[in-house]
Amino acid sequence: MWRCPLGLLLLLLLTGHVALGAQKGRGRRELAPGLHLRGIRDAGGRYCQEQDLCCRGRADDCALPYLGTICYCDLFCNRTVSDCCPDFWDFCLGVPPPFPPIQGCMHGGRIYPVLGTYWDNCNRCTCQENRQWQCDQEPCLVDPDMINAINQGNYGWQAGNHSAFWGMTLDEGIRYRLGTIRPSSSVLNMHEIYTVLNPGEVLPKAFEASEKWPNLIHEPLDQGNCAGSWAFSTAAVASDRVSIHSLGHMTPVLSPQNLLSCNTHHQQGCRGGRLDGAWWFLRRRGVVSDHCYPFSGRERDKGGPAPPCMMHSRATGRGKRQATARCPNGHVNNNNIYQVTPAYRLGSNDTEIMKELMENGPVQALMEVHEDFFLYKGGIYSHTPVNLGRPERYRRHGTHSVKITGWGEE
Structure with a gap:
């Protein structure tokens, strides 16, 4: 920083004008309108001071x-x-x-001009002419008040802030992070397959599929802001079952994108879908691996249907199919089509589900997701009543589908 006497300042300015007069044309800065014709916006901002920047004469990079x-x-x-x-x-x-100076609104030690904005989690705040902030009042997916209420209560689990959810509204969380449509009555009325424990058989207190079938249970893929849990959970369970029942001869990670883009009959891609439709497609049409047809991703501000189908197949006899297109991933040549046997419905008894999982591999489950589930950090989750005293828009729920790989006690 330096100080300049007014006399020297006048001399420097006159020198600058003489030099300018010698030029044939005027530069962009001479033609530009002034920044402060109506007063100084952000008068409290520290610009030159923050960078310790003061330059003599004309310095366009200053x-x-x-x-x-x-x-x-x-x-x-x-x-x-x-x-x-x-x-x-x-x-x-x-x-x-x-x-x-133009008066504005103060936030975080800074003055914002009228109509200036900042984001407070999922809500945008706008500076009004009366120098007051006006903020949206949307319920946010990450709610600090709800986190504190859960952690101070005795609910058996801990809540926390997931940074991936910060800035999203609760409505966006329900709309973009789930994505399974509730089954129709005909599906719910399907005949249930019952498994019976043998006399004297006792199930273990804890079980993890990856320990019984090492290298055959796959890590979950991230669906991001694509409401496609119907495709991701189906592909995940099918991947593990194919690996287990082929005794490790085939260990594909099946492509959820193949389902999202190609299984379009009564399905909505990244806007939701049905599990029975996904299993029908896997049985009748089949899908390729995720390596061959990787997930393209989808951000919540990019609406519309999933990308067009890039993987087609034809029947080769006896229910088998063969790909008629190359892998969308040009670096992969293996475009094998994987198909599965018909899906079946288990009863809702915990013991029967546990026995099925232990004998045949991971299972798929539907779950109703409430607003507090997005805050889950650890423990044994159960829906809490912490939002009962708040307006109804703070209490939302949607249907999700997941892969279950085991159980345990805490």
């Missing part, structure tokens, strides 16, 4: 970002039409600014 444009910390900025940074006069010259 510039900083300023409210969508740039401002300068050189002496050339202090002319009739000014493009100086708001704190140039005070920090570099030690004099009051020649323009009046």
Whole structure:
């Protein structure tokens, strides 16, 4: 930082004007409108001071970002039409600014101009003309008050902040992070397969499929903000079952994208789908591996259907099918089609589900997800009543589908 006497400042400015007069044309800065014609916005902002930046004469690189444009910390900025940074006069010259400050709203030690905005989690706050902030009032997926209420209560599990959910509304969480449509009555009325324990048989207190079938149980894939749990959970369970029942001769990670893009009959891709439709497609059409047809991803602000199907197949006899297209991943040549036997429905008895899992591998389950589940960190989850006293928009739920790989006690 340096201080400049007014006499020297005038001399420097006159010298600058003489030099400019010798030029044949005017540069962009001479033609640009002033930044402070209606007053200084963000008058409390520390621009030159933050970077300890004060430059003599004209230095076009002596510039900083300023409210969508740039401002300068050189002496050339202090002319009739000014493009100086708001704190140039005070920090570099030690004099009051020649323009009046525009009053705005204070947040985080900074003054925001009228209509300036900042985000508070999932809510946008806008500075009003009365110098007050007006913020949206959407329930957020990560709710600090709910986290505290759960952790202070005796609910058997701990809540926390998942950074991937920060900035999302509760409505967006339900809409984009789940994605299974509740089964129709005909599916719910399917005949259940019952498994019976042998006389004297006792199931272990803990079981993990990856320990019984090492290298045959696959890690889950991240569905991101694609509401496609119907495809991800189906592909995950089928991948493990194929690996187990082929005795490890086939260990594919089946492609959820193949289901999202190609299984379109009564399905909605990343906007939700049905489990019975997914299993029908796996049986009748089959899918390739995730390596061959990888997940393309989908952000919540990009609506619309899933990308068009890029993997087709034809029948080769006896229910088998063969791919008629190359892998969408051009680096992979193996486009084998994997099919499964018909899906079946288990009873809701815990013991029967546990026996099925232990004998045949991971199973698929539907679950009703409530607003507090997005905060789960550890323990044995159960839905809590912490939001009962709040407006109904804070209490939301949706249907999700998952792969179960084991059980245990805590």
